[in-house]
Amino acid sequence: MGPQHPSTHGVLRLVLEIDGETIVRLRPEIGYLHTGIEKTCEAKFYQQVVPLTDRIDYLCPLTNNLTYCLAVEKLLGLEIPPKAQWMRVLMNELTRINSHLVWLGSHAMDLGAMTVFLYCFREREDILRFFEMISGQRMMTSYFRIGGLALEPPLGFFEKVKNFADRFPGNVDEYEGLLTGNPIFMMRTKGVGRISAEDAIALGACGPTLRGSGVDIDLRRDAPYTGYENFKFKVPLGAEGDVFARYICRVQELRESIGMVQQALAGMPEGPIKADAPKVVLPDREKMKTQMEALIYHFKIITEGFTVPAGEVYQAVESPRGEMGYYVVSDGTAKPYRVHMRGPSYANLQALSKMCEGSLIADVVAAVGSIDVVLGDVDR
Amino acid sequence: MEKGRAGLGSDSPEAGGHLVRLAPPVTDLETLKSHPALARLLDWNASAVQAAKFDRDELTIWVDKALIREVCAILRDHTQCPFNYLADLTCVDWHPLEPRFEVVYHLLSIPAKERVRLKARLDGSSPALESVTSVWPSANFYEREVFDLFGVRFTGHPNLKRIMMPDDWEGHPLRKDYPVEGYR
Numbered sequence: 001m002g003p004q005h006p007s008t009h010g011v012l013r014l015v016l017e018i019d020g021e022t023i024v025r026l027r028p029e030i031g032y033l034h035t036g037i038e039k040t041c042e043a044k045f046y047q048q049v050v051p052l053t054d055r056i057d058y059l060c061p062l063t064n065n066l067t068y069c070l071a072v073e074k075l076l077g078l079e080i081p082p083k084a085q086w087m088r089v090l091m092n093e094l095t096r097i098n099s100h101l102v103w104l105g106s107h108a109m110d111l112g113a114m115t116v117f118l119y120c121f122r123e124r125e126d127i128l129r130f131f132e133m134i135s136g137q138r139m140m141t142s143y144f145r146i147g148g149l150a151l152e153p154p155l156g157f158f159e160k161v162k163n164f165a166d167r168f169p170g171n172v173d174e175y176e177g178l179l180t181g182n183p184i185f186m187m188r189t190k191g192v193g194r195i196s197a198e199d200a201i202a203l204g205a206c207g208p209t210l211r212g213s214g215v216d217i218d219l220r221r222d223a224p225y226t227g228y229e230n231f232k233f234k235v236p237l238g239a240e241g242d243v244f245a246r247y248i249c250r251v252q253e254l255r256e257s258i259g260m261v262q263q264a265l266a267g268m269p270e271g272p273i274k275a276d277a278p279k280v281v282l283p284d285r286e287k288m289k290t291q292m293e294a295l296i297y298h299f300k301i302i303t304e305g306f307t308v309p310a311g312e313v314y315q316a317v318e319s320p321r322g323e324m325g326y327y328v329v330s331d332g333t334a335k336p337y338r339v340h341m342r343g344p345s346y347a348n349l350q351a352l353s354k355m356c357e358g359s360l361i362a363d364v365v366a367a368v369g370s371i372d373v374v375l376g377d378v379d380r
Numbered sequence: 381m382e383k384g385r386a387g388l389g390s391d392s393p394e395a396g397g398h399l400v401r402l403a404p405p406v407t408d409l410e411t412l413k414s415h416p417a418l419a420r421l422l423d424w425n426a427s428a429v430q431a432a433k434f435d436r437d438e439l440t441i442w443v444d445k446a447l448i449r450e451v452c453a454i455l456r457d458h459t460q461c462p463f464n465y466l467a468d469l470t471c472v473d474w475h476p477l478e479p480r481f482e483v484v485y486h487l488l489s490i491p492a493k494e495r496v497r498l499k500a501r502l503d504g505s506s507p508a509l510e511s512v513t514s515v516w517p518s519a520n521f522y523e524r525e526v527f528d529l530f531g532v533r534f535t536g537h538p539n540l541k542r543i544m545m546p547d548d549w550e551g552h553p554l555r556k557d558y559p560v561e562g563y564r
Contacts, residue, residue: 034544038529039553043560074436077402201464201490204518215490222493309402311435314486314497316467325468325486342468342486350521379544 001364009106010375014352014364021360026353033379041339045305046072047146047282049339054140056341057377059099062091062131063319065144068339070225071315071326072146075308078277082269084148085227090161090264091134091143092226093257097168098127099320099372100250100257107247107369108179111188116178123171126164133157147281148274158265165261172254180251189243193355193367196241205351206344207322208249209371213241219318230267231260243370250372280306305334321345321372343377405435415439416461417487417496424454430501438497445500448483449510449536452498455487456515461494463487466512469522471530475556480504481532485512502532511537529554 001014011032017025037056041049053068054061066088073080080088105120128138134153135143143150179185195205197213210217218235220228236252238245274281282301283294300306310332316325325342348371355367412418412432418441421429428451430442443451455463468486479501487496500509511534512519523534524543531552534540542549551558 031542031544031546036553039558039560077436202517204466204516217490311405312438312440313436314438314468314495316495323467323488327468327470327484327486329472338472340468340470342470346521347518350518 009368009373012349012368012373012375012378014368016361016364018361021362023356023359023361023364026356026364028349028352030349030375030378033375035380037380038339038341041336043335045334046308046336047301047305049336050145051140051142053341054142055376056343056380057319057321057324057345057374058139059102059374060095060320061139061141062095062143063317063324064341065142066092066226067315067317067319067324067326068328069144069146070317071313071328072308074313074315075311075328075330076146076277076280077309078147078275078280080148080226080275081272082227083271084273084275086264086268087149087153087273088144088226089228089231090261090268093260093264094127094130094161096257096320097254097261098124100254101127103250103320103369103372104175104254107372108185110365110369111185113178113182113185116175119171119174119178123168130157130161130164133160145274145281147277148272152273158268161261162265165258165265168258169255172251172258176251179247186244188366189247189370191240192243192359192363193370194240194242195351195355199354200241200351203351203354204347205322205371206347207319208246208253209322209348209351211236212238212246212249212370214239219316219323223316225315225317231263233260243366246370307332307334308336316342319344321374321377322348341380343380345371345373345375345377349373349378402436405433407431407433412439415496416458416492416494417441417455417463420454420458420461421451438495440497440499442499442501445483445502445509448498448500449512449515452485452487452512452515455496455498458489461489461492463489463494463496465490466516466518466522467495469512469519469526471526471532471554473530473554473556475504478504481507481530483509483526483532506533507531508533508535510535511540513537528552531555 001016013029015027015029016023037052040052050065053064056064101120101124105117108116131141132138135141195213197215200210200213214237216237221235233256236249238249278297283298287294288298308330310330312329314325314327316323322344324344327340328336329338331337356364409432412434418432428444428447433440465488467488470484472482474480481502483500485498511523523537526532527540528542528544529552
């Protein structure tokens with residue numbers, strides 16, 4: 001099955017050993033998208049790595065930006081002003097909604113429900129417009145930088161997000177109306193691709209795949225970063241560990257995320273969006289044109305980069321797909337000695353064999369969809 | 381505590397801005413004993429622990445490479461704080477220094493919400509280490525990746541083949557002596 005198959009969401013090849021229609025053994029073959037990002041990072045300055053992180057997971061570029069920035073900020077011992085932190089939470093939750101919408105649409109389409117796909121992409125378009133407003137890019141945003149944000153959010157941005165956030169719970173009802181009680185959808189998902197909590201932990205599954213099996217873990221709550229401790233939200237859990245449980249988890253997460261967007265909008269503090277550390281953070285354009293010192297710092301950061309004290313950091317963040325970890329090693333120079341990305345899709349893919357073995361070929365499509373695999377994240 | 385400026389140059393002390401001071405790393409085993417992972421390992425076999433470091437809120441333990449599988453199994457079966465989840469497994473190449481490779485394990489205890497980093501040092505001549513797939517089946521892909529990109533062999537691995545690069549690829553791309561542009 002694959003590497004070119006509409007239901008694998010990219011170039012994933014699954015080697016199936018079958019007995020009639022039943023799967024005896026399933027083996028994922030990956031590497032088709034391997035671009036050597038980890039190697040490339042070692043040849044770049046710290047700030048030049050940020051755009052590379054966008055390219056890993058095209059459904060949540062901002063989460064990748066965030067994880068990398070947090071790791072380097074931890075290495076530097078850099079404190080981020082509150083407004084930048086709240087903006088990071090806001091954008092991160094919009095990214096989660098964006099990613100879950102693409103997942104929901106394509107997952108439903110794999111199982112034969114075309115309408116949901118069109119509805120989901122309608123709302124996703126709104127979110128992509130927000131990304132375009134703040135960064136000028138719809139997908140490869142690079143909006144989070146080491147030390148804060150790239151730009152001040154434009155005028156009218158918060159009102160637009162507010163309108164969207166007020167409307168969105170109704171949209172989720174719409175998707176749920178089409179799927180949650182739908183007998184065809186239930187038959188395709190209930191009891192399919194089941195995995196127990198023990199197996200899911202042993203095989204390294206993470207995120208909604210793990211929570212669908214009833215394991216209570218969410219890094220936003222358990223190890224808060226970038227100000228998540230100020231937000232109230234529930235962690236939806238499943239019990240069955242099947243495709244339907246993972247579906248319910250993610251749909252509930254959509255509602256929780258939009259709640260967090262509302263909280264972020266209501267409590268958005270005033271203040272700077274960048275840390276006051278001129279040797280690390282690029283100066284404002286205005287300052288650069290008027291102040292000699294700012295110009296010098298700008299020149300030095302661009303041409304020589306900035307040095308980071310030697311050490312190592314593993315920063316884990318709850319991405320839409322689960323634990324996304326960046327392991328950054330510094331040797332005290334301006335370029336990272338080693339950057340390793342722990343992709344959540346890579347981890348979830350290992351659990352796929354367990355979900356599918358013993359079931360029917362047609363159920364593989366449902367199971368692959370339910371782990372929400374992004375191949376850029378797997379192969380890096 | 382002395383205020384350090386995180387090594388961002390020394391010409392202007394004001395330039396640090398919002399940089400908070402970095403606490404110096406703690407390497408004394410006695411002080412670090414309160415961490416459940418280190419306490420359990422010292423209790424089990426003090427000679428397995430080569431060194432430990434607490435830096436930037438993260439604990440690193442260097443363990444004897446010959447005992448890596450036992451160490452992992454002991455930590456997984458810890459009674460109060462079972463490190464039941466292998467979050468990540470990777471490698472760092474310190475070429476041309478020796479021992480050249482450091483295999484890095486990031487463990488997470490889901491019930492106790494603790495993390496610990498294990499490291500095993502390997503020589504550059506023929507790097508090999510016992511596989512931990514019998515402790516956590518999830519190590520399977522990670523060890524294959526390290527084998528593929530660094531050329532570190534894992535003995536007892538069920539399927540040690542290349543995972544990212546094509547099967548007939550020559551060399552191990554993430555080694556420091558492998559050029560960024562590749563061989564042409």
